[in-house]
Amino acid sequence: MKELLRIGLKLEDELFTTVRLATGGVCSLAGLGLDDSEDCKVCVTEGLLLLMHAGYASAEIAVSERDGGLFFSLTGSEEGCAASSDADEISEALLAALAEDALLTRSDGRISCVTFSFGK
Amino acid sequence: MDERELFEKYRETGDIAIRNEIVEKYLYVASLLAKKFAGRGVEYDDLYQVAALALIKGVDRYDPSKGVRFTTFITPTITGEIKNYFRDRSRVIHLPRRVNELRSSIRRAAEELAVERGHDPSAKEIAERLGVTEEEVVRCAEAGGVVSLDHAISDEESTTFHEVLAAEDDGGIERLENREALLSAMKGLSESERALLRYRFGEELSQAETARRMHVSQMYVSRLERKLLARLRESLGEWGS
Numbered sequence: 001m002k003e004l005l006r007i008g009l010k011l012e013d014e015l016f017t018t019v020r021l022a023t024g025g026v027c028s029l030a031g032l033g034l035d036d037s038e039d040c041k042v043c044v045t046e047g048l049l050l051l052m053h054a055g056y057a058s059a060e061i062a063v064s065e066r067d068g069g070l071f072f073s074l075t076g077s078e079e080g081c082a083a084s085s086d087a088d089e090i091s092e093a094l095l096a097a098l099a100e101d102a103l104l105t106r107s108d109g110r111i112s113c114v115t116f117s118f119g120k
Numbered sequence: 121m122d123e124r125e126l127f128e129k130y131r132e133t134g135d136i137a138i139r140n141e142i143v144e145k146y147l148y149v150a151s152l153l154a155k156k157f158a159g160r161g162v163e164y165d166d167l168y169q170v171a172a173l174a175l176i177k178g179v180d181r182y183d184p185s186k187g188v189r190f191t192t193f194i195t196p197t198i199t200g201e202i203k204n205y206f207r208d209r210s211r212v213i214h215l216p217r218r219v220n221e222l223r224s225s226i227r228r229a230a231e232e233l234a235v236e237r238g239h240d241p242s243a244k245e246i247a248e249r250l251g252v253t254e255e256e257v258v259r260c261a262e263a264g265g266v267v268s269l270d271h272a273i274s275d276e277e278s279t280t281f282h283e284v285l286a287a288e289d290d291g292g293i294e295r296l297e298n299r300e301a302l303l304s305a306m307k308g309l310s311e312s313e314r315a316l317l318r319y320r321f322g323e324e325l326s327q328a329e330t331a332r333r334m335h336v337s338q339m340y341v342s343r344l345e346r347k348l349l350a351r352l353r354e355s356l357g358e359w360g361s
Contacts, residue, residue: 024258031244034240034243096196097200
């Protein structure tokens, strides 16, 4: 599994556009189609929102090549304020609908890591 | 009444007033999902309308006895309809400003390359075709803005996009109407591909209904349909040349 990108960021809405652009770039590098790239950006945003609502103030995104596609791992890394939202359930369903192998890892009853794949 | 009671009562009575109450209660889901897909070249209002219609259809199909919460059930349904809408709208023409013009070119190039190469093209392939950088292609995917086919093609001319595009489309329709070409193109399709064509274009069923009949997910139907249409277009192109 070859790592292509690793970003650490504060979980603030203002930074999500930057993350979306970086995601688009890595999708392009990996040769994903435009539709898959757009879906991938939605999943990254939803994953970060879930971590933010779970009470993390920052997160780390790691993107690797795996099985001919891209594997995303989003991990909460710094404690912040939990603010669970009704929209979390929709975010989870959206991840399951758009991504391959979307997996939410929980520790102490809250989401701590979100992983999914694209383009396998 | 809680969620389960509302749905059970609606299933028992079929009372439209109850359905409307449910729809109003969950319209926020339609709004939320429409916002998440905004910025791909289609106005939020249009996406919201598509999402709201999918919500209404979903209320009829939802079975509370299966133990899945309604929001979990309806999210992929609405998402599927929004993605269908994007595909159906892929022929709309973007405003002739620098970014929007490039977005339009990207879409066209993507369609051409998909037919030529048999796969969804990457940003790199599109960039090479258009003679722009990969970065420009990626950045343009972030931009939005569409215009009706009835808009003038420029500020100076009254000619509409629709008028300009009509002749090209007529050629495509003529080819499609040629039974021999279509039959030839359909040779070699698998049983499931033929079933998909029959359900979607013979019986004109929705992707959701097609998925139910084929016992697969709507996402699978969507992907199979896209690939199948690209293959058929390619075959028809070869036949016509």
